[in-house]
Amino acid sequence: MSLFRSGEATTVPSVEEPAPRREVIGLVFRGLRSELGRRGLLDRVLARLHGPARETLEHPPFHTTWVPAALHDQIVLAIAGEAGRQALRDIVYAVVTSATAPVARPLLKTLLAVFGATPVSLLKNLNRISALQVRGVRFTYAAETLRSGVVTVTHCEPVDPLQFAVWEGVFTFAKDIFGFPVRVETAVPLPDGCSAEIHVGW
Secondary structure, three states: OOOOOOOOOOOOOOOOOOOOOOEEEHHHHHHHHHHHHHOOOHHHHHOOOOHHHHHHHHOOOOOOOEEEHHHHHHHHHHHHHHHOHHHHHHHHHHHHHHHHHHHHHHHHHHHHHHHOOOHHHHHHOHHHHHOOOEEOEEEEEEEEEOOEEEEEEEEOOOOOOOHHHHHHHHHHOHHHHHOOOOEEOOOEEOOOOOEEEEEEEO
16 A cells, blocks of 8 residues: 555654554564564563463464554563563564564655654654554654754553653664664653653764
8 A cells, every 4th residue: 555645745644642542553563573583582472471462472463454552562561571671672673673664664765855854854753654553652752952852652541661662662763764873761651651751862
């Protein structure tokens, strides 16, 4: 399915509010299974899972199938429980590099061509980019300096704070896009239980 129509930059709209429920596209689960297998962690993570979450990781759905995010959440917690928070962040970065970024690349190229090939342009368009692979999450960016700022990640429902390590891993991929170091700090959860702030710089 094409993301573009002739003469238009993109048909993917900006997301103003989180969707009523969180979902994750099947491609993400396939990427997680592959990366966990590559690291020798798949069986150990599967042993921590039961029911639909285990089934989803063991036999991932089709690339374009939307899956309840609760299953993704359980897998994320299992990875962190088995390998630690930093490993979770690294695994997500690897999944973005190998599985999800190639799908988003045409949209990324268009957005950066239209709005400028800078980290700020990328961060201000996170809602458009993320809509290809997740639902029920909203991003806002506030600049602090010309080379740093804060991304506020807001889920449409409360989540375990470890879920924000996923977005740390995702944002780290910016260094691959621009070819220079990008600093992504540890997320700071907010009192609402749905949101966290992630400081980034370059």
